Amino acid sequence: MGNPAEPELRLMTIHAHPDDEASKGAATVASCHGEGVHCVLVCCTGGEVGDILNPVMDTPEVREDLVGVRAAELEKSAEIIGYDEVVMLGYRDSGMPDSEENNHPDAFANASPDEAINRLVEVIRRVRPHVIVTYPDDRRGYNHPDHLQVHDISVPAFEVAGDPECCIGTGEPWHPLKLYFTTWSRARIEGLHKKHLELGIESPYSEWWFKRPSQDHLITTQVPVGDYWDVRRDALLAHATQVDPESPFWFGLPDEVARTVHPYDDYVLAQSLVGGPVDGKVEDDLFAGIRTMSADEINAVAHRGVGGRPPDGEALMDKTR
Ligand SMILES: [Zn+2]
Numbered sequence: 001m002g003n004p005a006e007p008e009l010r011l012m013t014i015h016a017h018p019d020d021e022a023s024k025g026a027a028t029v030a031s032c033h034g035e036g037v038h039c040v041l042v043c044c045t046g047g048e049v050g051d052i053l054n055p056v057m058d059t060p061e062v063r064e065d066l067v068g069v070r071a072a073e074l075e076k077s078a079e080i081i082g083y084d085e086v087v088m089l090g091y092r093d094s095g096m097p098d099s100e101e102n103n104h105p106d107a108f109a110n111a112s113p114d115e116a117i118n119r120l121v122e123v124i125r126r127v128r129p130h131v132i133v134t135y136p137d138d139r140r141g142y143n144h145p146d147h148l149q150v151h152d153i154s155v156p157a158f159e160v161a162g163d164p165e166c167c168i169g170t171g172e173p174w175h176p177l178k179l180y181f182t183t184w185s186r187a188r189i190e191g192l193h194k195k196h197l198e199l200g201i202e203s204p205y206s207e208w209w210f211k212r213p214s215q216d217h218l219i220t221t222q223v224p225v226g227d228y229w230d231v232r233r234d235a236l237l238a239h240a241t242q243v244d245p246e247s248p249f250w251f252g253l254p255d256e257v258a259r260t261v262h263p264y265d266d267y268v269l270a271q272s273l274v275g276g277p278v279d280g281k282v283e284d285d286l287f288a289g290i291r292t293m294s295a296d297e298i299n300a301v302a303h304r305g306v307g308g309r310p311p312d313g314e315a316l317m318d319k320t321r
Contacts, residue, residue, distance in 0.1 A: 052113070097144065174303075274301065276289070
């Protein structure tokens with residue numbers, strides 16, 4: 001791209017189902033795409049067993065071809081957000097916890113970890129992302145089996161993608177420089193809840209939301225996304241089977257209010273080969289520390305982290321446990 005002295009930056013996000021890319025970090029990706037970052041979405045399942053959550057879309061035709069409909073919704077959403085590429089990892093939706101669908105042999109949750117990590121490493125080695133965004137280990141929060149599996153394969157894939165002795169035959173080793181976890185901060189939920197009450201609108205945030213353990217002390221990064229509120233809303237609406245435009249959860253506040261309440265996407269830096277914010281400081285950029293590096297410096301780091309977890313990463317990783 002243009003000036004060879006300025007290397008192209010690449011971001012990869014890993015999500016469980018079509019619609020997760022819209023509800024988690026869509027505005028961040030839109031803002032990265034807007035500044036020329038190459039953005040790739042890895043979607044692990046086709047959302048085969050999702051319920052139809054928008055009554056208008058609950059028709060026999062849609063039910064009959066839910067996979068096709070959801071694929072088209074994903075394509076539209078990804079285009080709105082600004083993803084340059086969507087990679088389907090090829091697994092089947094495992095369904096909600098303790099449902100019959102959990103037992104399907106092709107369910108993502110039943111995938112052999114080695115095989116799934118291999119598939120993901122192959123994508124990482126081809127795309128060579130500098131930054132990967134995935135889910136935290138959220139066993140006490142949202143325990144959908146596919147979301148847990150996303151975490152469980154992303155972390156080892158990040159760690160071994162640069163190791164030539166691992167995942168042989170899946171391409172040239174490449175160690176991504178940073179790994180982030182998405183998070184729905186307590187501050188955001190509290191802010192939205194209070195704003196509903198203030199405006200006399202019934203809040204969709206039940207007590208359950210406040211019983212979830214707060215992870216806010218782990219947040220290292222807040223990306224300002226106020227200008228991209230509409231992108232997130234439109235991407236959510238593109239998932240017409242999953243998102244009811246009348247939903248008080250997604251759209252209870254007027255747009256002009258909602259966009260101002262917590263105009264950040266919050267992240268936890270889980271591993272880094274290039275350091276991270278120190279002394280409790282919060283950074284505002286997923287590519288902090290990478291933007292100032294030359295292509296040669298980046299290559300040297302991406303090929304260095306061979307055979308195990310880098311020291312910086314270790315410290316950061318422990319912090320998130
Ligand atoms: Zn999901």
